[in-house]
Amino acid sequence: MRHVISILLENEAGALSRVAGLFSARGFNIESLTVAATNDPTLSRMTIVSIGDDYIIEQIVKQLNKLIDVVEVVDLTATEHIERELLLLKIDIDQNTQADIDEQIDLFSAKIIDISEDFYILELGGKSQKINDFLKALSAFKVLEVSRTGVTGICQKR
Amino acid sequence: MKLNGAQILVQSLKNEAVEYIFGYPGGAVLHIYDALDAQNDIKHVLVRHEQGAAHAADGYARASGKVGVVLVTSGPGITNAVTGIATAYMDSIPMVIISGQVPSALIGNDAFQEVDAVGITRSCVKHNFLIKDINQVSITIKKAFYIASTGRPGPVLIDIPKDITIKKITKPVYADTIKMRSYHPVVNSDDMQIDKAVALIIKSKQPIVYAGGGCVIGNAHQQLRDFTRQLGLPITQTLMGLGAYPATDKLSLGMLGMHGTYEANMAMHDADCVIAAGSRFDDRVTANIEKFCPNAKIIHIDIDPASIGKNIAVDVSIVGEVSLVLAALSHALKDKKTADISAWWMQIDRWRSVDSLAYQTQAGVIKPQSVIEALYTLTKGEAIVTSDVGQHQMWAAQYYQFDEPRRWINSGGLGTMGFGLPAAMGAKLACPHRDVACVTGEGSIQMMTQELSTMLQYHTPVKIVNLNNGYLGMVRQWQEFFYEKRYAMSYMDALPDFVKLSEGYGHIGIKVEKPEDLKPALIEAFAQKQRTVFLDIMTDPSENVFPMIPSGAGHHEMLLAGRDKMESNNDSGLNLV
Structure with missing residues (x-):
């Protein structure tokens, strides 16, 4: 099962490597990891997507809670929550493909954020599934570079 | 009066009532040694190798119940100590390690005797710090002792760059207490869990107490004795728990696990209720997990929530200080009628009569x-x-x-x-x-x-x-x-x-x-x-340790000295260490 785990932690040097080190030392898997400071600059919010059965996820949450820098751990998957991810993508364009690519951009409501002579840079935000679908739709064309942020998430309760 | 970082550090250690430091000097800690030399309250033990410093501080901590303190220099000083730190970490021993570091401006430059101490020790400490500001010296020491000695204890490392020990400030502040928003060790248990445990215990006809190192480190031996005697329960102890309950007491079945006694392991296997107190179901204790306690409801008392359910699924988990939880259980069971366990004791006595620690003597040979x-x-x-x-x-x-x-x-x-x-x-x-x-x-x-x-x-x-x-x-x-x-x-x-x-x-x-x-x-x-x-x-070079549970076997499949032949094992057993 895929889980989205949200971690509030002290915004201190080394905090990220404590979390990353915990995952590698205990053989837990990381699908994606995002982190940035919150509105309180002394705290960071980290969102980790991991895949594991209930036993593994329980261990991940407990072991994260043991880290001294960690203030709070929530398995968002267990509650109503919203997930978003951002994609930046570079794609080759030419006379033959441009119209078809434009059509996909419209279809997915993606944005062209930079245009050069022979390539676009596109931006698309949304659920991971939408981004996967967009990438699939573009796979018929010449994608030059893909950069995804990984998932960030928030609980829908107050 | 202006004090330098080293003097503030030494004063902070005095505030923690440190009696001994086990250490070894070197370039990065010369200022700290200079400050140590100027006082008489803290005694320094000059070891001959930094691993020895960590083990000596560890032995001091285990014998006294206080925090062991280690002081080493940067680079090889701290890397030599790592084995000792990992040893303390695995056994949850309270320890504070102070390591010198190259001056802040040189960190990351591959300077002489530079090593990323915080990075190297991260996976074998409860927590570690790199001090970046002289104003953080006293508070960091306070935090380190607090973290090392509370909750599930463990080693805490403080890496301090040389320039911080030299720099001077006026009026350093020493905190009396400490509060951390991200660290709240659990103390008291949940009453509902106590009630659930009581319900299991009073019904149980074949109960056993399985006590571990947490009863020693958590100073829970008296509560463990009171609880066990109140109900007249058989008790087995892990390698780390020995002494928490008197070995010579009639309720004691001795150690369990790979080289445990026959009565302890057989009783674990046949038990219908296992009360695990401050123990963590280590692989040396459980033997083959699939054959572990097949008929037992398991109550697990531990201060560390992550220990519960890690190796073995439990029926009742009680997170809290083991001494307080055992006292709460004793109290809750005071007026309760428990099931008759006399038949269980008769069975245990039959296992005891096997005398699994008997060994053959031989003329002229020291066994x-x-x-x-x-x-x-x-x-x-x-x-x-x-x-x-x-x-x-x-x-x-x-x-x-x-x-x-x-x-x-x-x-x-x-x-x-x-x-x-x-x-x-x-x-x-x-x-x-x-x-x-x-x-x-x-x-x-x-x-x-x-x-x-x-x-x-x-x-x-x-x-x-x-x-x-x-x-x-x-x-x-x-x-x-x-x-x-x-x-x-x-x-x-x-x-x-x-x-x-x-x-x-x-x-x-x-x-x-x-x-x-x-x-x-x-x-x-x-x-x-x-x-x-x-x-x-x-001593006899051919002597082996018995009883023994061979790899892959269960508690009930142990081998006894002179009575069982060691069969060559299957491959899955050989995978184990």
Whole structure:
């Protein structure tokens, strides 16, 4: 099962490597990891997507809670929550493909954020599934570079 | 008055009532040593190798219950200490390690004696700090002692760059208490969980208490004794728990696990209710998890939520300080009627009558078990016994009857050879009026012999009981059983003359080769109250540790000395260590 785990932690040097080190030392898997400071600059919010059965996820949450820098751990998957991810993508364009690519951009409501002579840079935000679908739709064309942020998430309760 | 970072650091350590620091100087900590030299409250023990410093601080912590303190320099100073830090981490020992670091401006430049101490130790400490600001020195020390000694204890490292120790500030602030928003160790348990546990216990007809190191580290021995006696329960203890409950008490079934007693392991297997107190279902204890306690409801009491459900699924989990939880259980059970367990005790007595620790004697040969028995008799069970790792460690655990906590000091989790001697030195400093014996083997002792020099300097008279069988015995035993007696690299040729070695370090050495010389040699050694005595005892090289649960087997499938033949194991069993 895929889980989205949200971690509030002290915004201190080394905090990220404590979390990353915990995952590698205990053989837990990381699908994606995002982190940035919150509105309180002394705290960071980290969102980790991991895949594991209930036993593994329980261990991940407990072991994260043991880290001294960690203030709070929530398995968002267990509650109503919203997930978003951002994609930046570079794609080759030419006379033959441009119209078809434009059509996909419209279809997915993606944005062209930079245009050069022979390539676009596109931006698309949304659920991971939408981004996967967009990438699939573009796979018929010449994608030059893909950069995804990984998932960030928030609980829908107050 | 202006104080430099080193002086603030030393004052902060004084505020924590630090009695001893175990350490070794070097470039990055020269200012700290200068500040230490200017005071008399904290005594410094100059070890001969930084690993010895960490083990000595560890032995001190285990014997005294206080936080052990280590001071080492940057680079090789801290890397040498890592094995000792990992040893303390695995056994949840409170320890604070201060390591010097190259000056802040040089960090990351591959400077002389630079190593990323915080990075290297991250996975073997409870927490670590790199101090970046002189104003953080005192608060960081406060935090380190608080974290190391509360909750599930463990080592905490503070890396301090040299420039921070030199810099001066006026009016440093020393905090009396500390609050951390991200660290709240659990203390009290949930009443609902206590009620659930009580409901299981009163119905149980075949209960057993399985007590671990948490009962020793958590100072829960009295509550453990009260609880167990109140209900008249059979109790088994892990290697780390020995002494929490008196070994000589009639309710005690001895140690469980790979080399546990027949009665303890059989009772675990047949139990209908297991009350695990401060124990973590380690693989050495559970044997094959699939065959573990097939009919039991399991109640698990632990201060660390992550320990619960990690190896074994439990029926009732109680997170809290084990002493408080056991007291709460005793209280809740006070007026409750419990099921009759007399038939269970009759069964246990039948298992006891197997006498699984019996061993064959042989004329002219010193059996290692008999050495521990003689040591026990002579010291009346009142010595602190440290051990290294291997066969001698198991024999010490099996044949020395520990009736009190903090008397048995060994590296149970990490299994660190070399631990015993420096740990004995630390224990002797913690308890100067108690006899301290280090039970070791000729393999383990050679990993730390240099500390004999420290022991002379600081006058820590310890009796070293070297069970010398010429082999790395536990390795040899496994090779005999599982590798068709191919003894690859388990025999040590060219051993030193341990008598001359100890004499060279200024101690007394006695070689014992005949069974009849054993007792007089022990008496002579312990009569030398002010001297460290090295007893080099030539023991039976072919002796194996029994009983034994072979890899892949369950508690009920253990092998007894002279009664069962060791069968070659299946491949899955050989995978285990």
